[in-house]
Amino acid sequence: MIIRICQKIFCMPFSLLPNYDITPFTTFGVPTYAEYAFPIASETDLHTLVSHAHDMPPEWFILGGGSNILFSRPIRGLTLLVDIRGIEHLHEDTREVVLRVGAGESWDPFVSYCVTNGYGGVENLSLIYGSVGATPIQNIGAYGTEVSEVIEYVETVDLQTGEDVTFSREDCRFGYRTSIFKSPAYRRYFITHVVYRLSKNPQVNTSYRSLQTALATKDISSPTIADVRRTVIELRQSKLPDPAQVGNAGSFFQNVHVSQAFFAELQKTFPDIPSFSITRDIIKVPAAWLIEYCGWKGYREGDAGVWPYQPLVMVNYGKAGGQDILDLSERVRTSVWNTFGLWLEREVTVY
Ligand code: EPU
Numbered sequence: 001m002i003i004r005i006c007q008k009i010f011c012m013p014f015s016l017l018p019n020y021d022i023t024p025f026t027t028f029g030v031p032t033y034a035e036y037a038f039p040i041a042s043e044t045d046l047h048t049l050v051s052h053a054h055d056m057p058p059e060w061f062i063l064g065g066g067s068n069i070l071f072s073r074p075i076r077g078l079t080l081l082v083d084i085r086g087i088e089h090l091h092e093d094t095r096e097v098v099l100r101v102g103a104g105e106s107w108d109p110f111v112s113y114c115v116t117n118g119y120g121g122v123e124n125l126s127l128i129y130g131s132v133g134a135t136p137i138q139n140i141g142a143y144g145t146e147v148s149e150v151i152e153y154v155e156t157v158d159l160q161t162g163e164d165v166t167f168s169r170e171d172c173r174f175g176y177r178t179s180i181f182k183s184p185a186y187r188r189y190f191i192t193h194v195v196y197r198l199s200k201n202p203q204v205n206t207s208y209r210s211l212q213t214a215l216a217t218k219d220i221s222s223p224t225i226a227d228v229r230r231t232v233i234e235l236r237q238s239k240l241p242d243p244a245q246v247g248n249a250g251s252f253f254q255n256v257h258v259s260q261a262f263f264a265e266l267q268k269t270f271p272d273i274p275s276f277s278i279t280r281d282i283i284k285v286p287a288a289w290l291i292e293y294c295g296w297k298g299y300r301e302g303d304a305g306v307w308p309y310q311p312l313v314m315v316n317y318g319k320a321g322g323q324d325i326l327d328l329s330e331r332v333r334t335s336v337w338n339t340f341g342l343w344l345e346r347e348v349t350v351y
Contacts, residue, residue: 029247065131103133120202247316
């Protein structure tokens with residue numbers, strides 16, 4: 001690719017990369033270009049950028065691991081590529097360790113680092129693609145664990161003022177696949193580091209049914225964090241496509257939360273509908289089941305498809321465009337709506 005230096009267009013002490021191919025930075029692998037791109041390797045880069053904001057394209061977009069986003073059109077304005085690295089030990093005693101991790105580090109190698117060193121708390125979140133900086137945004141979760149349980153605080157730079165702003169765990173307002181960073185007013189905060197508190201005497205969490213079953217099948221009665229990591233990886237590999245082989249962004253839709261009363265009504269028409277209790281009155285209905293019931297599991301149209309082993313996942317078999325995948329996903333959620341009266345919220349961000 002030819003990178004033209006565009007200092008002539010904007011008067012700055014650094015250069016933006018025009019018409020930049022960001023396809024390799026996304027796990028869906030749909031062809032996507034950024035009007036201008038700029039890699040961010042430190043807080044200082046951000047401070048410099050903000051101080052030259054008047055010379056910049058007005059629209060800014062932050063691209064992290066690209067593992068939870070579908071691009072249906074080119075990105076306008078300036079795309080900031082998150083490239084802040086490093087794992088720093090802020091505190092360590094006999095019981096725990098506090099690690100400050102650069103937002104641009106890849107998540108799963110970080111989990112591997114923790115498990116290798118005996119730091120517990122993130123092993124259930126093994127093999128989730130994406131970057132460390134993205135983990136608080138949607139409060140990634142899997143196999144009975146959410147990342148919010150181990151996040152101590154999140155460091156950011158305010159892209160409007162250039163100020164460094166720290167969000168405590170409470171400030172982050174974590175919920176199921178959500179946090180304050182998802183609301184439009186907080187998109188101006190560029191996450192630079194995430195600080196995790198991990199245990200050196202870990203209590204493994206095997207409460208998730210399929211994880212429990214898989215460990216029992218392997219005759220592991222007192223699993224270590226390494227056992228949990230290995231088993232979670234096996235489970236994920238059996239159900240979820242590897243983005244290096246088949247483009248995807250993990251669960252495309254969120255599970256659905258309904259009231260007990262609404263669920264009782266659904267059960268009258270659909271007696272086999274599965275459910276998991278969240279609180280006394282809130283029931284989780286697996287979106288995978290709803291999609292499968294509507295006949296979409298394994299459906300393929302051109303190179304856009306619904307993954308045959310886990311229908312929550314939309315896939316790009318090769319040459320699908322972002323709009324092809326978006327169109328198919330809309331048909332999936334419309335049919336779920338028409339059948340059950342339940343509206344599937346996307347887990348993936350669509351641009
Ligand atoms: N199910 C089906 N058909 C299928 C697969 C699942 O009907 O082909 C139903 C079954 O009733 C099953 C239930 O869905 O019991 C739950 O399935 P699973 O354990 O696979 O979990 P999920 O709720 O579908 C969530 C996360 C996944 C995470 C798994 C395991 C969301 C949106 N997704 O899926 O996250 O790996 O739990 O914890 O919450 C991701 O975020 O990329 C991701 C894959």
